[in-house]
Amino acid sequence: MLRSLPPTPGIPGGHRFRGESRWHLGLAALLGLALFLAGCRAPLALVSALPPSASTITVYTSASQPFYSAHDGLRGVQLRVNVPDEFLPGQTPALTGGAVLRVTYEPHLDPRYPDRDFYAWPESEEWLGELLDDRVVGQTFLSLYPGLNGITLRVSTYGADFSPGTGRLREGEPAIVREAPIAGREVTALPGGTELQVGSAREGWAEVILPDGRRGYVDQDQFASLPPPSRRNTGEVVLRLYRLSDGALLRESRLLASSLHDQSHVTFSFEPLPDSYRQEYRFTLTAAGARPGSAVTFRFSPSDVYPDGHRLESDAEADGDLIFRPTYAERVLVETPLDQAQWSGLTGVLEATFAPTGPTRDCYLRVTIEAGDRPVIVHWSWVRPPGGLPLASADDPGAPAGGLVLNALYADEVPLLSVLAGLARGYARLFWRDPWLSVAYFAVVTGSLAWVARRLREGWSHGG
Amino acid sequence: MTASAATQPARESGQCPAEIPRAGLTLVTAVWLAGLLVRLALMPATFHSDLYQIYSRANDAVTHGAWLSWSGQVVIQQIHNLWFLAIRPLLPGSAGIWSAYSGIAGVGAQPEELQRFLEYAYLGRALVLMKLPYLLADALTGWLLTWLVAPAWRARALALWWLNPLVIYTSMVFGRHDSLSVLALVAAVTLARQGHRLPGLLLLGLGGLARFFPLFVLPLYAVAYRRSWRQAVALGGLAVGIWAGVDLAVLGLAGESPTLALLGRYPHIRYLVSLSLPVGDELLPVLPLAYALLLLWWLHEPNQGTDAFLAGGAATMLLLIALMPFNPQYVLWAVPLLVPWLVVERRLILAHAAQVILYAIWLARWGSSVTWALFQPLGKDLVERLPDPQLVAAALLPAEVWQPVVRGLFAAVTLWLAWRVLVLWRGGVPLTGAAGGAPTTDAPGNEERAC
Incomplete structure (x- = not known):
């Protein structure tokens, strides 16, 4: 391109002009390289290869998979699904029949805060x-x-909820007794109006002692009366x-x-x-x-x-x-129709891509698939994605304990310049901390250079 | 370009020049210096847990007297034990930096132990001293290789070894001890070429005890440097005797046979039979088949002398690298016996360059652990900010596409190199001065006289 430029008036001869231009071009290239290195983005994947499929689950309403995201700039999700090879009369030919893929933050599954298990009350605390x-x-x-x-x-x-003693359930609806408050496994159901021994309170539920000696929890709202609180x-x-x-x-x-x-x-x-x-x-x-x-x-x-x-x-x-955990307002990072995703016949994967979003580094995220007009058949594996959390299915609470076969794609910024500068500092530190190593290196390098110089001088003197 | 055209300089000379030309001498010096500076720069900056573990076991031996507790690679471990004994006084306050679990097979060094080592005040010095034997081994191997080729090719041979990225990576970046065994192999060839067959055999046997690769060229050695077939059988028997002697000695001292320990527990042994073809309900392992065929073909050819050994040996090593799954450090074995052939044909150098590039891409298969993570001594947190090559590759192409393609190309180039080496040898291209394939009654002596 430079050769096609017209000669610049006032500059005698083209030779110097070309030399200066090359110099400027070199400088610009160096500057460009520095800027590139300072802010370059690297394509990255969540996992190096999709795990082997164990089987499939059918998503009638929704299924989701939480995972630990180590990188920033989420730009795509790959899902292994079965796509139909034929359509019923009247059915719109589409990959997933209007299914939607959504990515949200999943902070309440993040195990790094001290309140790690809602139901656990360890004695060490x-x-x-x-x-x-x-x-x-x-x-x-x-x-x-x-x-x-x-x-x-x-x-x-x-x-302050109530004292240990006898409580009586409301008349009418039977009360469910659970192993643990709120979402514990159902132990039994008691008819309305039953009188029960109650112990302590937990999460707004009353610990009850059943006539057969078993213990469980009943929602305090199910009681018509409870013993008066101690304070x-x-x-x-x-x-x-x-x-x-x-x-x-x-x-x-x-x-x-x-x-x-x-x-x-x-x-x-x-x-x-x-x-x-x-x-x-x-x-x-x-x-x-x-x-x-x-x-x-x-x-x-x-x-x-x-x-x-x-x-x-x-x-x-x-x-x-x-023992605490921060809570966060729900935020949808991405919502995209799966019908617009690209199908790979090679890997059997639907790849939904979007503009890089974030921040997604060092976060737990959840990928949710919501079915559209027809169910979506999604593969699952016994190998769960990073984070080790199981998939969840709104259709089947007893879904397999594996993970959805998925990968996430990123365009993550790589601070190459700062990393290189840091590595150079680390290199200097190795020698700064050990003067003897520096002396030894200086001696070896100097000795080698002296040897080379001597060999070269010998070569020249022999050559006349 | 035909093989004969490619090797015209050698043929023109008719015999080896008496001395290296002055320009060549300058080039040799420059190569030595460049390789040394690169190595010096890398030695304190890189680290792999393998290096730490072998020296931690040496610490067990020297400090706690557990000299024979590691039965897997007993010879190479003893060398490290002795070297550690020498460098320990130069590492102040190093008693607590070594791993207590490195000697427990299946457990190995723990992350906190590795972290403790990386925080050692004299980390740079420790790494330099730990890698120093490998530097010396690389240098000696390079020097010996220059004596295996005609003087006019010494600078090229040296450059192809001493500046070879595979060699620098394995010995200085990865910090693997394979270079010690490579030195034994090349030294064995040099000794045999000068007529010292038995010391050469001893070295080769020791090299084979240290790493299993030289064992595959032992039959070639015994045949190439025989005076008669009876002597070849005797050499083979001696080699087996040395092996059995060392094995029985260790069995007596430690109560466990290293051979059986290797065969029974060493996971890399299965690599030799990993590639198999289904034959009905049986599996036919490809590497043993190919190796046996190569050996039988080579035995059928006129096979006395160093050129014959270098051709058969290079082809064998290339076969091993091409047809078995390998760890990053194994690829070093493709280089030493190939170098004397690379110097005679430029096409081979190009193929070797392709091999290096494909290998560099193939390293992404192992991710950061064999690339950025090796630079942890410069800053663990910094290195972790660099993208994992494995994940970068996965974002660009599915692993089931790029990995087979790259591995296939690597194997193809490697096998092509093996084939070209055999073609050059059978074409009568003299490497070391003797008529490579010509049967002689006393090949080593003739070779020396030829130069």
């Missing part, structure tokens, strides 16, 4: 003791997702959220102590923080108007179970961590 008016407890943490909108903790009210808590529990870097107060959430259930999860909700991805925060808990004997308490682990933060007592660092 303890209660903080009453949160009185003048006491401030807290925790620092790293938010791994955008849209932070609450903090869930475990609270105890010291028996009534007063005041408000206040959660304040601060940015860790500058201490700015960002959000505040208040709950009446009297509204809290014994041994239950409680979420302090607030307006979502859209830019909370990988931001560090501190939250504090105080109890306005709480007196001894009428205050609640929160659960904590005396040992360090959360490496990305620490517990606070009166703003000072304390041992262990509160």
Whole structure:
């Protein structure tokens, strides 16, 4: 292209002009290379190869698969499905019959926060003791997702729901007794009006002792009467959220102590923080108007179970961590019709691509397939995607414990320049920390160069 | 270009030049320096757990007296034990940096042990000292290879070995000890060429005990350097005797036969029969079949002398690399006996370059563990920010497409190289100065006189 440029007036001769242009061209190329290296994006996949299919599941309404996403810039999802090779009369020829693929964040499955298992109350954890008016407890943490909108903790009210004794179920509808509160396995059903021995409360459910000695849980709302509570808590529990870097107060959430259930999860909700991805925060808990004997308490682990933060007592660092989990506003990263995906006859995979979205690095995501006009037949494997979580099917709660056969595609930024600079610093550090190594290298390199110089001189002198 | 045209310089000379031309001397010097500087730059910067584990076992031997606790690769382990004994005083405060689990087969070094090693204050020094034997082995092998070819080709032969990416990667980046065994193989050829057949055989046997590759050329050695068939059988018997002697000695000392341990527990043994063709309800392993056919064909040809051994040996090594699944460090074995043939035909150099490129692509199959992760001494967190080549490849093409294609091309190029080597040999291209395929009554002596 340069050769076709007209000669520049005022520059004598073309030779110098071409030389300068080459120099400028070289400089521009170097600059371009530096910019490319600084912001280049690398294509990446979630897994190196799709796992072998075990069988298929039929999606009538929806099926989904959570997975751990290590990279940023999600730009596609590959799913192994069966596509029809013929269509019924009146059926629109389409790959999936109007199915939709959706990708969302899945923060509540992220195992990196201290509250890892909703149903587990391990004995290694303890209660903080009453949160009185003048006491401030807290925790620092790293938010791994955008849209932070609450903090869930475990609270105890010291028996403010009811005391152990006898309760009576409402008349009419039978009450379901479950092994664990809310979603535990069904143990039995009791007719309305039955009188029962009740023990403690958990998650707003009452522990009951059945006539045959078995234990289970019944929703407190199913009771017409329960023994009176052992105490009534007063005041408000206040959660304040601060940015860790500058201490700015960002959000505040208040709950009446009297509204809290014994041994239950409680979420302090607030307006979502859209830019909370990988931001560090501190939250504090105080109890306005709480007196001894009428205050609640929160659960904590005396040992360090959360490496990305620490517990606070009166703003000072304390041992262990509160048992907590941040909550996030639901955000759909991608929603795309599967009929527009590309079918690969080679791998039997539907590949849905879209503009790179994010942030998706170091997150748990969920891919959901919603069926359209006809069911979608999706392959599953005993090898689950990264993260090790099982698939879920809205049609079949007893779906196989494997994972959907899927892969995710990314266009992730590679900070090549900063990595290369860091590696160079690392290289220099190896020698800086070990002067003897530097001396030895200097001696060997100098000696080698001297030897080469001597050989060359010998060669020249022989050559005359 | 025909083989004869390609080898015109050799034919024109008729005999080996008495000395290297001055330009060649300068080139040799430049090659030595360039290779050395590249190696010096890489030695403290890269690390693989294999290197750490063999020295951790050496630490077990030297510190706790467990000299024969590792029965898998006993010879190579003993060499490392002795070297570790020498360098340990040069590594201050190193008592706690070694793995306690490296000697337990199936367990190996744990991540926290590797991390502890990477945090060692004198990490650069440790890595340089740990790789120093491999540097020396590479240098000696290069030097010996220059004596296996005509003087006019020494610079080229040296460059093809000393600057070869496969050699640098295996010894200096990956930090594998195969170069020690390669040195034994090349030294054995050099000794045999000078008429020292028995010391050569001893070295080859030791090399085979260290890594199994040289064992495949033992029959070729015994035949190529025989004075008579009776002597060839005797050499073969001696080799088996050395093997059995070492095996029985270790059996007596440690209570376990290294041979049986290797055959019974070493996972890489199955590589030799991995590629099989279904014959009815049986499987016919391809590598043993191809190796046996090559050996029988080679035995049928006039096969005395170094050229015959180098041709048969290079073809055997290439066959092994082409027809069995291999770990990244194995490919080094394709190089040493091939180098003397590469120098005589440019097309072979191009094919070898293609082999190197295909190998570099094939490395993506193993991902970061054999590429970026090797640079962990410069910053583990930084290296982890680089994209895993395995995942990059998967994002571009399905693994079931690119992997068979690349592996197939690699095997094809490798087998083509083996075939060309045999064609050159049978065409009578002299490598080492003797008439390669011509039967002689005393080939080693003749070769020396020829040069």
